[in-house]
Structures are given as C-alpha cells and as structure tokens.
Amino acid sequence: MWMMLGTLLFAPEIPYDGIDQDGDGADLVDVDGDGFYSELAGGSDCNDRDADVHPGATEIADDGIEQDCGIPLVPQVPGWDSPWTIVE
Numbered sequence: 001m002w003m004m005l006g007t008l009l010f011a012p013e014i015p016y017d018g019i020d021q022d023g024d025g026a027d028l029v030d031v032d033g034d035g036f037y038s039e040l041a042g043g044s045d046c047n048d049r050d051a052d053v054h055p056g057a058t059e060i061a062d063d064g065i066e067q068d069c070g071i072p073l074v075p076q077v078p079g080w081d082s083p084w085t086i087v088e
Ligand SMILES: [Ca+2]
Pocket: 013, 014, 015, 016, 017, 018, 019, 020, 021, 027, 028
C-alpha cells in the first residue's frame, strides 16, 4: 500500500490530462511556467513549450513566430465582407 502510494507520489506529471500524477495537488497545465495555461488545458497559451510565447507577449515582426498567440490587437478591417458586419 505505502509502496504503491510512494510510486504514485513520484510518478512523472503528465500535463493536461486532469490527473495529479506527482501529488503536488494539481494537474500540470503550465509546462513552460510563463503564467499562462496551455490551450490544451483550456488556457490561452498557444505554445506551452516556450515561455516567450503567450498572449500579450511582444510580437516580433516577420520572424515567423507568433509570439502573442494571435490574440487580435487590431480592429476588424472595414469593408470586410462578413455576415456579422453591420452595414449602415
Ligand atoms: Ca497530470
């Protein structure tokens, strides 16, 4: 029984599965430790393996990396043909 419990306590944590493998009281949902939970766990971090990538991060232009996770910071383009666009 205690050996089994010890095994459970020292089991490696598997992120995002809703199960607390390592016994620290919570499932691991922020692997890179940037303070944003992974999208896989219902959070907003689109890359939980890179602490430099999270919503609100400074976007570096033209480097091919989506630092801010594509959280839109610019308003909808006027004139875009959308059923949701209110036409006056
Ligand atoms: Ca887990």
